[in-house]
Ligand SMILES: Nc1nc2c(ncn2[C@@H]2O[C@H](COP(=O)(O)OP(=O)(O)OP(=O)(O)O)[C@@H](O)[C@H]2O)c(=O)[nH]1
């Protein structure tokens with residue numbers, strides 16, 4: 001039996017691979033991947049069959065034990081890929097858990113408390129905007145994690161967000177629907193959703209803060225004076241102590257009622273650091289508008305490098321529309337989605353996210 005080990009540090013984006021105790025150098029095919037994200041290495045890319053296939057090829061053995069050292073969520077991704085593997089090698093997985101995000105943050109908290117107590121002059125400086133290091137740390141830690149949902153019209157943006165909210169709050173229908181920009185801030189202790197509506201200047205209140213349901217949201221969405229809807233309420237399963245999530249539903253950029261919508265989508269793609277969930281409508285993959293948006297995303301990924309590529313996550317939606325009788329299967333569809341996306345950017349990045357996210361989207365729609 002071959003013993004293979006993977007030690008993964010997601011904060012430094014660093015893997016150490018060992019075969020039978022010996023570290024694989026950067027001259028080896030697997031060792032050369034040491035500086036890439038685990039989720040990317042797990043998937044296929046040009047001249048790379050995915051980590052498990054590559055381990056199988058490098059070990060020349062029927063039985064391989066993989067010892068993984070790292071965070072549980074990363075181990076779960078490895079396990080997911082191992083469960084899908086149907087090659088000739090029998091893999092067994094062992095897990096050695098290291099600190100997770102919560103442990104790291106609590107260690108950082110302690111460290112900051114200690115240096116604050118010592119009143120060290122090295123840490124007494126202020127930034128140009130007048131912030132000291134402690135305020136800046138708190139701001140980053142408690143900052144809002146913004147997720148923008150974008151896509152061409154009727155791809156299922158609002159429906160996906162409703163699924164994440166476990167309730168039908170945002171209007172959705174099979175024609176140009178969302179005309180406003182609604183953002184939902186997670187607030188664990190609220191029992192209902194409350195919303196306030198603003199005009200285009202982001203300042204003039206059109207409807208003051210009130211409890212909302214789908215009916216009020218329909219009214220706000222069809223009122224031409226309303227551009228922004230700020231909503232607060234509990235997004236289930238997302239604890240505030242871990243993350244201050246804000247989901248933002250956007251109108252399709254091709255919404256005929258307002259050319260500003262296209263500009264907003266451009267701004268989200270180019271000018272923010274926020275995460276973008278890009279929803280692809282399986283029943284209508286290759287539209288001109290999709291093409292334009294994907295080109296914009298692709299050039300932003302090229303311009304802003306690695307960090308920017310991680311901002312864009314692709315969701316293949318409406319997977320329930322697959323017609324099994326015509327031989328359409330999820331695997332085949334993923335191949336065609338990959339082929340469709342590959343001219344826009346590197347295959348591997350798109351692949352792993354689409355693979356993972358079609359499952360999320362499928363799950364959300366059906367629950
Ligand atoms: N079969 C199927 N239909 C879906 C799915 N998601 C959304 N839909 C339907 O697709 C249509 C459009 O959904 P919306 O959520 O309004 O789409 P949108 O992207 O928010 O649309 P706009 O706001 O107009 O840009 C609605 O009729 C939904 O019921 C899905 O996963 N499967």
Ligand SMILES: [Mg+2]
Nearest residue numbers: 157158177178
């Ligand atoms: Mg919508």
